[in-house]
Amino acid sequence: MLSSLTKNKVSRRDFMKACAAMAVYLGLSESFAPKIADAVENASKKAPVVWIEAQSCSGDTEAFLNSSEPTPAQILLDTISLKYQDTVMFGTGYVADKALDDAIKAGGYVLVVEGSIPTADPLFCTVGTESATNPARKPVIDTLKEAYKNAAVVIALGSCATWGGVVQDCPSKGRGVAEVLGKDKVINLPLCPCNPDHLAGTIVYYLTFKKAPPLDIHQRPLMFFGSIIHDNCPRRAHFERGEFVTDYGDPKQADYCLYLKGCKGPFTFSDCPSRGFNENVSWCIKASAPCAGCSQPEFYAGFSPLYVKSNDVNLPGIGGVPSETVGTVAAAVTALGVAAHLVGRSVFGKKKEGDK
Amino acid sequence: MANKIVIDPVTRIEGHLRIEVEVENGVVKDAWSTGTMARGFEAMLLGRQPMDAIYVTERSCGVCTLVHGMASSRTLDMAYGCKVPEAGILLRNLMLAALHMGDHIQIFYNLNAPDYIDITAVAGYKGNDPKLLAIKDKIVSLVKANDTSPFTPTYKNDQYTLTDPEIVTTLVSHYLQAIEARAIAQKCVAIFGGKSPHQAGIIQGGVTYHPNLEDLIKYKESILKVIDFVENVYWKDILFLGAGPLLPVGQAGLGGGYNNYLSGPEFQADESGKDFLWKGGVVTDGNLGAVQPLDGQKIAESVAHSWYDYSNNQPLLAPYEGQTKFNLTKEGAYSFVKAPRYDGKPYEVGPLAWAMTTQPKEFMDIVTKLNIKPGFLARHAARSYQAVDVARNVLKWVDQLAGLMGKGPLIVNDDKPTPNTGKGAGFVEAPRGFLSHWAIIEGGKLKNYQQVVPTTWNGSPRDANNVRGQFEQSLIGIPVPDPENPVNVVRNIRSFDPCLACAIHIIHPESNRILKFVVE
Numbered sequence A: 001m002l003s004s005l006t007k008n009k010v011s012r013r014d015f016m017k018a019c020a021a022m023a024v025y026l027g028l029s030e031s032f033a034p035k036i037a038d039a040v041e042n043a044s045k046k047a048p049v050v051w052i053e054a055q056s057c058s059g060d061t062e063a064f065l066n067s068s069e070p071t072p073a074q075i076l077l078d079t080i081s082l083k084y085q086d087t088v089m090f091g092t093g094y095v096a097d098k099a100l101d102d103a104i105k106a107g108g109y110v111l112v113v114e115g116s117i118p119t120a121d122p123l124f125c126t127v128g129t130e131s132a133t134n135p136a137r138k139p140v141i142d143t144l145k146e147a148y149k150n151a152a153v154v155i156a157l158g159s160c161a162t163w164g165g166v167v168q169d170c171p172s173k174g175r176g177v178a179e180v181l182g183k184d185k186v187i188n189l190p191l192c193p194c195n196p197d198h199l200a201g202t203i204v205y206y207l208t209f210k211k212a213p214p215l216d217i218h219q220r221p222l223m224f225f226g227s228i229i230h231d232n233c234p235r236r237a238h239f240e241r242g243e244f245v246t247d248y249g250d251p252k253q254a255d256y257c258l259y260l261k262g263c264k265g266p267f268t269f270s271d272c273p274s275r276g277f278n279e280n281v282s283w284c285i286k287a288s289a290p291c292a293g294c295s296q297p298e299f300y301a302g303f304s305p306l307y308v309k310s311n312d313v314n315l316p317g318i319g320g321v322p323s324e325t326v327g328t329v330a331a332a333v334t335a336l337g338v339a340a341h342l343v344g345r346s347v348f349g350k351k352k353e354g355d356k
Numbered sequence B: 001m002a003n004k005i006v007i008d009p010v011t012r013i014e015g016h017l018r019i020e021v022e023v024e025n026g027v028v029k030d031a032w033s034t035g036t037m038a039r040g041f042e043a044m045l046l047g048r049q050p051m052d053a054i055y056v057t058e059r060s061c062g063v064c065t066l067v068h069g070m071a072s073s074r075t076l077d078m079a080y081g082c083k084v085p086e087a088g089i090l091l092r093n094l095m096l097a098a099l100h101m102g103d104h105i106q107i108f109y110n111l112n113a114p115d116y117i118d119i120t121a122v123a124g125y126k127g128n129d130p131k132l133l134a135i136k137d138k139i140v141s142l143v144k145a146n147d148t149s150p151f152t153p154t155y156k157n158d159q160y161t162l163t164d165p166e167i168v169t170t171l172v173s174h175y176l177q178a179i180e181a182r183a184i185a186q187k188c189v190a191i192f193g194g195k196s197p198h199q200a201g202i203i204q205g206g207v208t209y210h211p212n213l214e215d216l217i218k219y220k221e222s223i224l225k226v227i228d229f230v231e232n233v234y235w236k237d238i239l240f241l242g243a244g245p246l247l248p249v250g251q252a253g254l255g256g257g258y259n260n261y262l263s264g265p266e267f268q269a270d271e272s273g274k275d276f277l278w279k280g281g282v283v284t285d286g287n288l289g290a291v292q293p294l295d296g297q298k299i300a301e302s303v304a305h306s307w308y309d310y311s312n313n314q315p316l317l318a319p320y321e322g323q324t325k326f327n328l329t330k331e332g333a334y335s336f337v338k339a340p341r342y343d344g345k346p347y348e349v350g351p352l353a354w355a356m357t358t359q360p361k362e363f364m365d366i367v368t369k370l371n372i373k374p375g376f377l378a379r380h381a382a383r384s385y386q387a388v389d390v391a392r393n394v395l396k397w398v399d400q401l402a403g404l405m406g407k408g409p410l411i412v413n414d415d416k417p418t419p420n421t422g423k424g425a426g427f428v429e430a431p432r433g434f435l436s437h438w439a440i441i442e443g444g445k446l447k448n449y450q451q452v453v454p455t456t457w458n459g460s461p462r463d464a465n466n467v468r469g470q471f472e473q474s475l476i477g478i479p480v481p482d483p484e485n486p487v488n489v490v491r492n493i494r495s496f497d498p499c500l501a502c503a504i505h506i507i508h509p510e511s512n513r514i515l516k517f518v519v520e
């Protein structure tokens, strides 16, 4: 971790290696490494970042602190100038408030929004005192509107900030940045929580090229959200063979397909299978937890119920099958149509969601 | 003449919190704690398939993540009638243990320590430790570039601010190491839970992950680094600061409160579900000699001063009967937090409550010898000692799980269909304190779902009898000599490790926003 603090003296080579890795990871050729190094290294021009939490759980902040290459210390000390971030900044109260005001006035920052924006009533989320719309408490939506205006680019981080995520269907009716504040500057980085690599990668891309990476129709970077989980899932062969987990307690089924446990992998665009989480030690499906589809606009209510060994399983194109017979009919059902249906869906899905 | 000071946002906590204090003669006379954000998970869950609750409630908190998934799974364990097999219990323990240690490290170094240091003191470092010199160079270069955010601006220094360059530089170095150590702890959770925050693998009956030796070795290698940090950096720093430069804070007992403490059973020892590493218990009015067993039936919540309505204005409702009906304009209400009470009274939860109800000898000996009284320093000491206690037990569970390997370990009891009707409660002693979930199932769907979380206990507003919550009570008497510098208020609040989705702003006197009024 301290490599960031000493890199100019000792480990220039390691730093260049990291930049080359970053280039590959952004889908660029290694020859971009010097350009990335230049962009990342120039400490006198650290990119100002304003990070505002609306209806959040701080899970994306936590995920950001799990970044590994670059590490949070490298990002904080060398790459960005974090003007406001209420879970980590040292200042509090009016001191924090003023830092935010100053940053917004200066403009030209990367605005990171974490959490959804309440639309049922602005009083569902207030931070601060006094605003034009409320004398006692300041609705976060007022702050976000100001911050959006002067931002150079806006990153909606995590599923809540992209489309409302879990909060979409709550009484506060949380919605995403693009819907509430405007679409033009927004890069959507869904997942619940965000993958910290996606955030670091997007910031580095932006610093290097001064523009957003290529996006899909949901404004997600194609380099991270260009393919369907199901297409890259290590359990896919079991799906094709009709081998499904029906009982977690049976070790024979340990790496079978999770479709009958409610897996939304066939409907979900993300690079979770290759990137994983927490230094790629695992991801949902690797831990036998069915994908909940957290990168999709339908998440969560549109995908509910999750994780369910339903009494009746709805197989696409086939309809309801009683769960007791699933084990015996699954293989036949697969051969008959599930695979074909899902393959069709994913090809269609790619065309539909993959190209802008 | 009293000054009323509003701090909104309170930063470096989880969630959005507003604290108002009334200061007279340099000390806090009265206080109000306000949770300013609500999403409404409980209301959304009604009518849904019960397992959704595990996934959804996990999103309550992204900092001490996984505990809601665990509480919810235990709730459904009971409602579905599942008995968790040994390997499932151990895997749950291993995840929770990693979370406990990682969370406590973060709470102290990254969220609380900045309240006690003047980071500019680093420039005066005269030693020759290459690591510390690198930090000095870095901070000095940031100062030269006139770009030191997010480390500045801050409140002004006061008598408790550490300014010794050697101590501050060491703490800044540990601040940076802590970020790394907590990430390793989260990785340990992810090995079995898929990812962290928001692990995905704890379900009713156990866990979904099938253990293998390779992963267990990975876990052990990583957790050893976390244990090392807890025992050799965190605990030693606390002993040094608590017995040295911050001893006056501990002895003054600033931030004590009611001396009512409550903690739950945790780290299940076997399949019986009766034996736990920590038994939990209840201490009332500081009577440490009379620890009572925890009785879930005595928990009930008031919404008299919260933005909710209860039908027929009932003063208290037990969680099974709980209601989440918003009323954002309710007269006399000032928080989204409800007011949980045990036997009608407010209780503190969290590591200090854990220490007061379990009374570990080593810890009690130290605080007795140093004459440290309940308050914000004692809370940090208890938190670090709890991390040490977990660190001393976790490898035992690793070995136990290794012993089950290859015996076709049963990780989950998954044969149970969703019951048509059922009822369940799940308890977790989370890093932030006692957490409980409560569910009623009817027609295979959730008829009611309630969460009573640690910060609801600690951060509650007044109840139907106008009795203050624990944050509010603990602030009474806290010194605020300068209304522009209420650093002791936030030191105290942060020592609870609040989890609300946070925000404190002080109303700035220059813009004429300190409310001045005469107390009659």
Ligand code: SF4
Pocket: A229, A230, A231, A233, A234, A235, A236, A237, A239, A256, A257, A258, A259, A263, A264, A265, A266, A285, A291
């Ligand atoms: S349904 Fe899910 S588990 Fe099965 S192959 Fe597809 S993505 Fe993998």
Ligand code: SF4
Pocket: A191, A192, A229, A268, A270, A272, A283, A284, A285, A290, A291, A292, A293, A294, A295
């Ligand atoms: S596997 Fe599915 S649920 Fe898990 S993080 Fe990826 S998209 Fe989200």
